[in-house]
Amino acid sequence: xxxxxxxxxxxxxxxxxxxxxxxxxxxxxxxxxxxxxxxxxxxxxxxxxxxxxxxxxxxxxxxxxxxxxxxxxxxxxxxxxxxxxxxxxxxxxxxxxxxxxxxxxxxxxxxxxxxxxxxxxxxxxxxxxxxxxxxxxxxxxxxxxxxxxxxxxxxxxxxxxxxxxxxxxxxxxxxxxxxxxxxxxx
Amino acid sequence: xxxxxxxxxxxxxxxxxxxxxxxxxxxxxxxxxxxxxxxxxxxxxxxxxxxxxxxxxxxxxxxxxxxxxxxxxxxxxxxxxxxxxxxxxxxxxxxxxxxxxxxxxxxxxxxxxxxxxxxxxxxxxxxxxxxxxxxxxxxxxxxxxxxxxxxxxxxxxxxxxxxxxxxxxxxxxxxxxxxxxxxxxxxxxxxxxxxxxxxxxxxxxxx
Numbered sequence: 001x002x003x004x005x006x007x008x009x010x011x012x013x014x015x016x017x018x019x020x021x022x023x024x025x026x027x028x029x030x031x032x033x034x035x036x037x038x039x040x041x042x043x044x045x046x047x048x049x050x051x052x053x054x055x056x057x058x059x060x061x062x063x064x065x066x067x068x069x070x071x072x073x074x075x076x077x078x079x080x081x082x083x084x085x086x087x088x089x090x091x092x093x094x095x096x097x098x099x100x101x102x103x104x105x106x107x108x109x110x111x112x113x114x115x116x117x118x119x120x121x122x123x124x125x126x127x128x129x130x131x132x133x134x135x136x137x138x139x140x141x142x143x144x145x146x147x148x149x150x151x152x153x154x155x156x157x158x159x160x161x162x163x164x165x166x167x168x169x170x171x172x173x174x175x176x177x178x179x180x181x182x183x184x185x186x
Numbered sequence: 187x188x189x190x191x192x193x194x195x196x197x198x199x200x201x202x203x204x205x206x207x208x209x210x211x212x213x214x215x216x217x218x219x220x221x222x223x224x225x226x227x228x229x230x231x232x233x234x235x236x237x238x239x240x241x242x243x244x245x246x247x248x249x250x251x252x253x254x255x256x257x258x259x260x261x262x263x264x265x266x267x268x269x270x271x272x273x274x275x276x277x278x279x280x281x282x283x284x285x286x287x288x289x290x291x292x293x294x295x296x297x298x299x300x301x302x303x304x305x306x307x308x309x310x311x312x313x314x315x316x317x318x319x320x321x322x323x324x325x326x327x328x329x330x331x332x333x334x335x336x337x338x339x340x341x342x343x344x345x346x347x348x349x350x351x352x353x354x355x356x357x358x359x360x361x362x363x364x365x366x367x368x369x370x371x372x373x374x375x376x377x378x379x380x381x382x383x384x385x386x387x388x389x390x391x392x393x
Binding site for chain 2: 034037111115119164174175
């Protein structure tokens with residue numbers, strides 16, 4: 001019986017000290033939830049989806065840490081949002097800012113977000129998802145001709161060109177299809 | 187022998203269960219929508235200026251030009267290394283539970299066991315299930331190494347979920363192998379259970 005107690009204690013200690021438990025979400029709900037959380041939490045806020053999705057894929061907040069969103073979602077930053085004016089009225093900006101902050105990578109227990117949070121803990125906050133060390137590494141072996149030289153992709157920032165379920169927050173390799181390279185396999 | 191074969195059949199069934207696409211689809215917990223057909227987003231559209239060189243920015247932002255792409259029809263493969271690894275791991279857990287609840291022969295303590303006692307130990311359902319679980323655990327660790335070799339990076343530290351998963355999963359598999367090696371001597375149960383728990387936590391961390 002003492003062995004069982006020891007094993008249970010070890011398991012409890014491991015779970016409690018895991019990075020998931022330390023994320024600012026409900027640990028118990030994560031523990032008893034058997035739904036899959038290995039990807040990135042899909043966007044659930046309609047306003048976020050509409051405002052961001054009007055111009056580009058509404059990138060899930062879990063793809064960047066909160067310190068990145070804090071830099072990106074200010075009135076000044078949105079005036080020059082990667083070359084575009086993406087200004088929002090204050091009420092909308094507040095809603096989007098709050099949603100992004102609450103669901104940022106470092107607040108999420110979704111696995112891929114946790115990896116992004118770990119990869120961005122130190123140093124300057126990345127302003128582009130593709131600047132995240134983890135994301136960079138995942139794409140480093142893809143030949144340039146399949147991205148920049150691919151007329152149907154052009155850039156790694158166009159996630160949903162290859163990640164066929166990007167809008168649902170699913171980025172695993174099984175759902176990748178590079179346009180014009182149907183036989184590609186990592 | 188019959189019992190041993192039965193445990194092998196269970197293990198094989200669990201492995202086969204790894205392949206069906208419906209299992210994969212259910213695992214995502216979301217309805218899979220087939221992306222709509224579109225090859226119309228190219229053809230010289232200026233929207234791609236947004237993407238040039240990743241760091242480039244468009245001089246204009248015309249919403250209708252930069253809308254999200256609509257990938258052509260695509261269905262995830264029915265069988266993949268990743269799926270196989272997942273179901274091997276789940277199969278291992280199922281066998282660990284089966285091993286724990288299977289009837290056990292009395293442990294041999296003190297004096298050296300007779301050949302008859304050893305035969306009885308080795309042919310018990312518990313022993314066969316334990317061996318099957320340890321074998322499946324080793325297969326899980328190997329398949330993880332093969333299919334996810336590029337997901338482990340020590341520079342991310344041990345708080346990285348994949349690093350932790352690999353560490354706990356490998357330790358769990360080794361503990362199970364050690365337990366099988368140690369059996370039927372007393373004390374192997376704790377090691378085996380620790381292995382099972384390690385694998386369970388590894389799975390939960392990346393589920």
